[in-house]
Amino acid sequence: MAPLQKTYGTVGQQQQQQPSTTPNNEGGVSFSSFLPSWKVITAITITGLLTASTVFALPYHVPPTLSRTLSNGTHEYHPTVIMISLDGTVNDDLDLSITPHLSSIADHGVRAQWLTPSFPPITFPNHWSLVTGLYPESHGIIYNVFYDPVMNDTFNYKDPSHSHDKKWWGGEPIWNTAVRQNRTSGVIMWPGCSTVFDGDLKPTIEVPYNDDMTHEEKMALTLEWLDMPIGERPEFIAVYIPQIDQAGHRYGPYAKQTLDTLHSVDASVGQLLEGLAARHLDDIVNVIVVSDHGMSATSKSRLILYDDELTPNELSMIDRIEGYPLLSIWPVHEEYTEPLYQAFLRLQKVHPEFQVYKRDQIPERYHFQDHVRIPPLLVVPDAGWLMGTHDEYPDLDAPLSPRGTHGYDNLHPESRAIFVASGPFFEKHYGSGSMLKPFWNIEVHNLVADILDIEPAPNNGTLKGRFEKDE
Numbered sequence: 001m002a003p004l005q006k007t008y009g010t011v012g013q014q015q016q017q018q019p020s021t022t023p024n025n026e027g028g029v030s031f032s033s034f035l036p037s038w039k040v041i042t043a044i045t046i047t048g049l050l051t052a053s054t055v056f057a058l059p060y061h062v063p064p065t066l067s068r069t070l071s072n073g074t075h076e077y078h079p080t081v082i083m084i085s086l087d088g089t090v091n092d093d094l095d096l097s098i099t100p101h102l103s104s105i106a107d108h109g110v111r112a113q114w115l116t117p118s119f120p121p122i123t124f125p126n127h128w129s130l131v132t133g134l135y136p137e138s139h140g141i142i143y144n145v146f147y148d149p150v151m152n153d154t155f156n157y158k159d160p161s162h163s164h165d166k167k168w169w170g171g172e173p174i175w176n177t178a179v180r181q182n183r184t185s186g187v188i189m190w191p192g193c194s195t196v197f198d199g200d201l202k203p204t205i206e207v208p209y210n211d212d213m214t215h216e217e218k219m220a221l222t223l224e225w226l227d228m229p230i231g232e233r234p235e236f237i238a239v240y241i242p243q244i245d246q247a248g249h250r251y252g253p254y255a256k257q258t259l260d261t262l263h264s265v266d267a268s269v270g271q272l273l274e275g276l277a278a279r280h281l282d283d284i285v286n287v288i289v290v291s292d293h294g295m296s297a298t299s300k301s302r303l304i305l306y307d308d309e310l311t312p313n314e315l316s317m318i319d320r321i322e323g324y325p326l327l328s329i330w331p332v333h334e335e336y337t338e339p340l341y342q343a344f345l346r347l348q349k350v351h352p353e354f355q356v357y358k359r360d361q362i363p364e365r366y367h368f369q370d371h372v373r374i375p376p377l378l379v380v381p382d383a384g385w386l387m388g389t390h391d392e393y394p395d396l397d398a399p400l401s402p403r404g405t406h407g408y409d410n411l412h413p414e415s416r417a418i419f420v421a422s423g424p425f426f427e428k429h430y431g432s433g434s435m436l437k438p439f440w441n442i443e444v445h446n447l448v449a450d451i452l453d454i455e456p457a458p459n460n461g462t463l464k465g466r467f468e469k470d471e
C-alpha cells in the first residue's frame with residue numbers, strides 16, 4: 001500500500017493525515033468516499049464552495065456525541081461495542097461444538113466464514129491491524145520483535161518500558177479515534193493499549209498487560225464498566241485473552257488441553273452475555289469476538305535444518321533473523337543478500353517446503369514490502385514447517401517445542417482467524433444468523449467506527465464496514 005505507507009512512513013509521528021484519494025490495488029474505494037454525507041458537506045463548507053441554494057438542502061449537522069442515545073429502561077447509553085480477542089483461536093474450532101456461547105453469538109448475529117489475518121499472521125502485527133485498519137507495512141509493527149535500521153533500535157514486545165514508546169506505533173487505534181471525538185474507551189491488555197500518543201491520546205481507562213488477571217475477571221470488569229454513568233462509561237471496550245494461544249503453542253492446536261482452554265474461555269464469554277441480558281443491554285451493546293490468527297501443528301517430520309545445506313561462510317553472512325517461524329533475514333552487509341538468496345534457492349532443491357523472496361519480490365498480496373523495518377530477505381516456510389539450525393535443535397530425540405505455531409502464509413486455511421458478532425448493528429444490517437464472506441482484519445476499524453457513529457482514522461480498509469453475506 002504505497003500511498004498510506006508514505007503517510008505513515010515515519011512511524012510514531014502522528015501528523016494530521018490527508019487521506020489518500022488514490023484507489024488501492026484491491027480495486028477499492030478512496031477515503032473521501034468513506035465520509036458520511038454530513039461530513040462531506042462540512043468539508044465543502046470549509047472550502048467555501050457552498051452556495052445559498054444548497055444550504056437549505058443540507059441535513060442538520062448533529063455532532064456524533066449527541067447523535068443518539070438508547071435506553072435499557074432505566075439508563076441512557078450511547079452505541080457501544082465490546083470487542084474481544086481470543087488470541088490464536090483457529091476458525092475451524094468454532095465447528096467443534098465446544099464453543100456454545102460463540103455459536104450463540106453467531107446464531108443471534110453474524111459469523112464470517114473466516115477472518116483473514118494480515119501478513120505476517122503474528123500477534124502484535126495483527127492486534128494492531130485489527131484496531132488501526134492498517135496493514136503491518138503501513139503501521140510498522142511488523143513482528144513481535146524487530147529491528148529498525150533508521151532508529152538503530154529494537155522493538156521487543158516483552159520489554160514494556162521500551163515497547164510502549166509511541167515511536168514504534170504507526171496509525172491510530174480505534175480507542176483513540178473514539179476519545180479524539182469525545183467518546184470514551186476502556187481497554188484490557190490489548191497490545192498497544194499502554195502507549196500514549198501525541199496530544200496525550202490514550203484509552204479513557206486502561207488495564208496494562210499482566211499474567212495474573214483471569215478471563216473471568218476481565219469479563220466481570222467489562223460488566224462493571226457498563227454500570228458506570230454515561231459520559232464515564234466506556235463506549236468502546238477491547239479485551240485481550242492470551243490463554244488459547246499459549247495452550248496452542250505448548251500443546252498444539254488440536255490437543256485436548258488447548259480445546260479445554262477454548263471451552264473455558266467460551267464459558268466466560270457466556271458470563272458476559274448473561275450479564276448483558278441481566279442489564280437489558282442486548283439491544284444496545286454490540287459484541288464482536290475475533291482472533292488474530294490461527295495455529296498450525298508442528299512436527300519433527302516438518303523440520304528443515306538449513307545449516308545442513310548452507311556453508312559456514314554463508315551462515316556468517318547472517319546478522320539477525322526475525323519473524324519466527326519466518327526467517328526474516330538482516331544480512332551483515334546489504335550485498336550479502338544475493339549470495340544468501342542463492343543459498344536458500346539451493347536449499348529449496350533439497351527441501352522445497354518454503355518460499356524465499358528478496359524484499360522487492362515479496363508477493364503483492366502480502367502487502368508486506370514497503371517499510372524500512374522489513375529485512376532484505378524473507379523465507380516463508382509452508383504451514384506447519386519449522387526451519388532452524390542444529391544449534392537450535394541440539395537433541396532431535398527430545399520432544400519438539402513448540403507443538404503449535406503461526407506466522408505462515410496468511411491465506412493458508414490454518415492461518416484463518418475467527419469473527420463472530422451480535423447486537424443491534426448486526427441485527428439491523430444483516431439479520432440473525434447470517435454468514436458473511438471472508439474479509440481481512442484491516443476492515444474491522446471502519447466497522448467499529450460505523451457502529452460507534454464516529455469518523456474512522458485513515459486506514460487500508462475498503463469495505464466501509466459493510467460485508468457481503470454468503471447466501
Ligand SMILES: [Zn+2]
Nearest residue numbers: 087088123292
Ligand atoms: Zn496471537
